[in-house]
Amino acid sequence: MARTQGKALDPRNLSAFVAGAIFGSGLLVSGMIDTRKVQGWLDFFGDWDPTLAFVLGGAVLPMILVWRIAERRGVSLLGTPIPARTPPRIDRALLTGSVLFGAGWGLAGLCPGPAMASFAIGGWGGALFFLAMVSGMVTAPTVAGWLSSRTTS
């Protein structure tokens, strides 16, 4: 985690900017900033829209190969260790968080990536969602503490 806070234009930050730019553009191109298409994917009992499966497939398939390369190298091109595998612990926070996230995702049709990519496109509704989401992220450690204190006491 050391030595990562370089100048704004160092290679690490430029690479992060380019990755973010491609990520956001991919979300736009794929149609995933369209909340109705995302809700259509989740609408298994209505007019189901399978587009999201093509998006996920297009992203996951090349990444299978990329993970193999990355784990064999052990370090990134800029010398940062490739993140170790986290222990496969399926805990209460993972389950609770996934349920809450899925509920919010279904309600508005936005997850964090598209909420970021459409922040400047989505009018007042997109901006309001983004602000509410960031507020939730600020609150989350408190909620996590409350959850764990309930389980241990």
Next chain:
Amino acid sequence: MGRETGAAMIPTDWIWGAVGGLMIGGAAALYLLVNGRIMGASGILGGLADGTGRDTMVERLAFLFGTLAVPPLLVPLYQSVDTRITHNPLIIVIAGLLVGIGTRLANGCTSGHGVCGISRLAPRGIVSTLIYLAAGAVTVLLFRHGLGVI
């Protein structure tokens, strides 16, 4: 939306979905192979929001700036770009809070657990993805077909 290409009869939405998906995978590959980071939108933003990502703040801000500022530049290429988000501010705020809290508790979202986790065959990513998909489907069933509010 929903047009079909002449020869193959594959809806163009699906083709653009796969193209956009490849771009998302390419971005994740770049962020992993060059920066050595897992590209998770909620983790990158959440670390800024709650201060846990202070050591990598500039890198996170650079990614965030790319994601926020570049897609609007592509909008003129389209006849229209509409996120079609609901006009109900109460639903927007509740949904945003749920997504913010939920992704931080679960330590990942569609990009981190979904794209990066599934492709690594990470048990937590696969379990989380199955659960948020199911929760999203149930939510749409209840609130669209039950209550009719979304």
